[in-house]
Amino acid sequence: MKKILIVGAGGQIGSELVPYLRSIYGSNNVVATDVRECKGLGDDGPFEVLDALNPTNMASVVARHNIDTIFNLVALLSAVGEKNPQMAWGVNMGALLNSLEVARQHHCAVFTPSSIGAFGPTSPKDMTPQDTIMQPTTVYGICKVTGELLSNYYTLKYGIDTRSIRFPGIISNKTLPGGGTTDYAVEIYYEALRKKHYTCAVPHDVYMDMIYMPDALRAVVELMEADPAKLKHRNSFNIASMSFTPDILAAEIRKRIPDFTMDFNVDPVKEAIANSWPNMLDDTCAREEWGWKPQWDISSMTDDMLTAVAKKLNK
Numbered sequence: 261m262k263k264i265l266i267v268g269a270g271g272q273i274g275s276e277l278v279p280y281l282r283s284i285y286g287s288n289n290v291v292a293t294d295v296r297e298c299k300g301l302g303d304d305g306p307f308e309v310l311d312a313l314n315p316t317n318m319a320s321v322v323a324r325h326n327i328d329t330i331f332n333l334v335a336l337l338s339a340v341g342e343k344n345p346q347m348a349w350g351v352n353m354g355a356l357l358n359s360l361e362v363a364r365q366h367h368c369a370v371f372t373p374s375s376i377g378a379f380g381p382t383s384p385k386d387m388t389p390q391d392t393i394m395q396p397t398t399v400y401g402i403c404k405v406t407g408e409l410l411s412n413y414y415t416l417k418y419g420i421d422t423r424s425i426r427f428p429g430i431i432s433n434k435t436l437p438g439g440g441t442t443d444y445a446v447e448i449y450y451e452a453l454r455k456k457h458y459t460c461a462v463p464h465d466v467y468m469d470m471i472y473m474p475d476a477l478r479a480v481v482e483l484m485e486a487d488p489a490k491l492k493h494r495n496s497f498n499i500a501s502m503s504f505t506p507d508i509l510a511a512e513i514r515k516r517i518p519d520f521t522m523d524f525n526v527d528p529v530k531e532a533i534a535n536s537w538p539n540m541l542d543d544t545c546a547r548e549e550w551g552w553k554p555q556w557d558i559s560s561m562t563d564d565m566l567t568a569v570a571k572k573l574n575k
């Protein structure tokens with residue numbers, strides 16, 4: 261990776277992946293793009309407005325900057341996707357297909373996040389294997405599975421270097437996620453500091469995989485830098501870090517904010533999605549094939565999140 265293009269850079273992952281990659285590969289070697297102007301992303305490196313659904317414009321940015329690696333971060337998340345499945349399919353698959361096609365024409369590598377949402381109710385719930393039944397019941401998950409297969413196809417058929425990670429819910433403190441089922445695990449920290457109270461839209465006892473952003477960023481770079489000869493899989497790797505329920509996370513916060521309370525106003529759409537996803541993935545293949553190892557757990561993450569969000573909220 262010498263010259264990197266990020267599409268969809270203004271979202272939860274992109275807003276932190278851009279500075280992270282710039283710190284490693286040099287500010288001018290990471291071109292951030294998004295469908296709209298994004299505050300901050302152009303401060304210390306190139307930023308352009310780019311609609312990822314326009315293949316001509318994407319190809320022109322790639323050619324102009326001599327790009328060798330594309331990070332496609334464009335996606336409508338799981339819960340919002342259920343409100344407009346046709347649009348979710350159009351945006352999520354359109355951006356991926358354009359990224360793959362431009363990569364084919366300009367000889368680039370491609371990274372696209374997949375998700376725990378690629379699994380469904382018929383997948384094994386506990387220690388969900390790398391290679392198993394994948395019959396998701398959300399349009400988001402259907403896009404992820406299709407995207408995994410399509411990316412592998414581009415590798416088999418055209419020799420394009422495609423790689424991907426099935427991310428757990430990502431917890432971070434820079435840009436809020438939006439429209440995801442795992443969003444509660446970010447919002448809870450803000451509300452704990454603002455109001456010492458949080459109303460959770462996900463049932464109290466549902467386990468989902470989660471990961472803290474610094475681990476997610478490191479995973480992306482480690483996978484993209486991995487020796488291709490060691491990769492038996494490509495699209496996409498299970499990774500695991502921590503798995504908890506809303507009750508467990510609330511108890512962790514209560515250790516630091518003893519009068520924090522939580523009640524529930526369960527959203528039936530999020531409930532159905534959360535119940536259809538695994539409790540915890542088996543990440544053996546990622547560990548074996550490219551040395552994945554998480555560094556954060558629920559306790560260290562909660563310390564760090566409360567400190568960072570308090571600073572942000574001037575608390």
Ligand code: SER
Pocket residue numbers: 337338339374375376377400427428429430439440441442443
């Ligand atoms: N965080 C995503 C969501 O909840 C899952 O990948 O939709």
